[in-house]
Amino acid sequence: MSNAVSRAVADRLIALDLGTSRVRVWRPRQGVVFDEPSVVAYDLNRGVAFAFGENAQKMTGRTPPGMDTVSPIHAGAVTDFEAARVLARHAMDTARPGRFALRPTVATAVPVESRGIHLKALDQAVLQAGAARTVTVPAPLAAAVGAGVEIDRESGSMVVDLGAGTVDMAVFAFGRIVSATSLGVAGLALDRALAGWARRQHRIDLGPVAAEQLRIAAGHPEAESVEVKGRRTEYGTPVVARFTAAEVHDAVLPVVEAMVQGMGSLLTRCPTELSADITDHGVVLTGGGARDVWLCHQLECRLGLPVRAAENPENCTAQGLGLLATSTRGTAHVEAFSPV
Ligand SMILES: Nc1ncnc2c1ncn2[C@@H]1O[C@H](COP(=O)(O)OP(=O)(O)OP(=O)(O)O)[C@@H](O)[C@H]1O
Ligand SMILES: [Mg+2]
Structure with missing residues (x-):
């Protein structure tokens, strides 16, 4: 260029x-x-x-x-x-x-x-x-270069940036992008799924800020239950609700599944040798979403690959x-x- x-x-x-x-x-x-x-x-x-x-x-x-x-x-x-x-x-x-x-x-x-x-x-x-x-x-x-991933080596590496609007991901080898894609489901989609669940199941309206705070709090490994401020759907009156971390996780699971599908499909499009390399080296996560310990664990279990968050992933x-x-x-x- x-x-x-x-x-x-x-x-x-x-x-x-x-x-x-x-x-x-x-x-x-x-x-x-x-x-x-x-x-x-x-x-x-x-x-x-x-x-x-x-x-x-x-x-x-x-x-x-x-x-x-x-x-x-x-x-x-x-x-x-x-x-x-x-x-x-x-x-x-x-x-x-x-x-x-x-x-x-x-x-x-x-x-x-x-x-x-x-x-x-x-x-x-x-x-x-x-x-x-x-x-x-x-x-x-x-994201890969900022995370310090050795993209120049001959064996493949995979980086996934978990942002608010997109999940951007790519497989690299010899310093080049071999395959890449961008999913439109990311942090905001998780928050929308959570707000939709609270409305349907508990008749509570959560604003976008409250939904994000609830999701982030539930992502901490020690979180058991989390308090959040919302509004009763019928009367519009304020309410303080308490949800368990497990409930929050169940509510966002379909979006996590879409992320896993996207990552799986990128791996499927890669040459087999590169997929094998990634199985050995694992996937590096960047973006603010990489701070979500629960999400990282879900991606690791569902993909069956080692997954680690980069240092200061959002930067x-x-x-x-x-x-x-x-x-x-x-x-x-x-x-x-x-x-x-
Ligand atoms: N501690 C945390 N736990 C879970 N999620 C977090 C945490 N901190 C930030 N996030 C999430 O990370 C996302 C923001 O990440 P980032 O700043 O990388 O996005 P962005 O660059 O603005 O978005 P995009 O790259 O999609 O345009 C938000 O969805 C936010 O909720
Ligand atoms: Mg970003």
């Missing part, structure tokens, strides 16, 4: 991981310097964005008339161009040292199945946010983006991107 970054501009590099739930920025020699929710708050009357990240997220679900919050990225695709642009600008401005710094080169990650208009929209949002140029890297490649994509964009090896990796 012609837009790979030379050493001369490495210092001006920003690795920008625009995720469904969080935006992260990695800078050379500094690591992850920005990590906030992918949310923008708008004053609808004046048509201006007035809060970003943590400040905007606090307002989600609580905005009075005339104000609203927007999550402008879903599964690597821009769903609200203007909000994505201002969010990217906020992240880049916060992460860059000094007002007079030259415009940065920005590396971004995209799901492997991202094509055409989606790629262009993301690229344009980042350019109009103030980037001098962009480098686009397949998301699982960035792997941003870090890998930065490492790829600042190394000369990055060019070859990005050029070689050809998922089957």
Whole structure:
């Protein structure tokens, strides 16, 4: 790819991981310097964005008339161009040292199945946010490099990034992607399954934040039961409910099963020798979902493969983006991107 970054501009590099739930920025020699929710708050009357990240997220679900919050990225695709642009600008401005710094080169990650208009929209949002140029890297490649997986060896390795909007996964050998796919069921789908179950079985409405908190709490190994605040479906009155971790896990199991199917189908499409390598080396998990101990255990049992979470799994994509964009090896990796 012609837009790979030379050493001369490495210092001006920003690795920008625009995720469904969080935006992260990695800078050379500094690591992850920005990590906030992918949310923008708008004053609808004046048509201006007035809060970003943590400040905007606090307002989600609580905005009075005339104000609203927007999550402008879903599964690597821009769903609200203007909000994505201002969010990217906020992240880049916060992460860059000094007002007079030259415009940065920005590396971004995209799901492997991202094509055409989606790629262009993301690229344009980042350019109009103030980037001098962009480098686009397949998301699982960035995750693998950020996790420190030895993708250059001849034996196969598999990395699965458990995000909020997508599960991006790939099998690597000889430093290249052999096979890759992106599933649209990830953390948000788990939360929706949980909220649907609470409504059907207990007539309790859970907001997205409550459903996520309940799922995360139930994912801890020592969790037995978890309290959550919701609202009675019939009367709309507030209620504090307590669910066992086992109930929570049963509620999300169909989504976990869909993830397992997706991972299994990727393995099936790989050459047999590579599948055998992965049986030996196991699967490396990245993304915020890799912090869910119960989920990791389920994937391991259901796939029948060793599964381990990367260190600081949520930062792997941003870090890998930065490492790829600042190394000369990055060019070859990005050029070689050809998922089957
Ligand atoms: N401790 C935890 N236990 C379980 N899940 C967690 C934990 N911490 C974060 N998550 C989940 O990880 C997901 C967010 O991960 P991440 O920040 O990697 O996503 P993202 O990059 O914003 O999304 P995507 O890559 O899909 O666009 C959310 O669904 C969140 O609930
Ligand atoms: Mg992500």
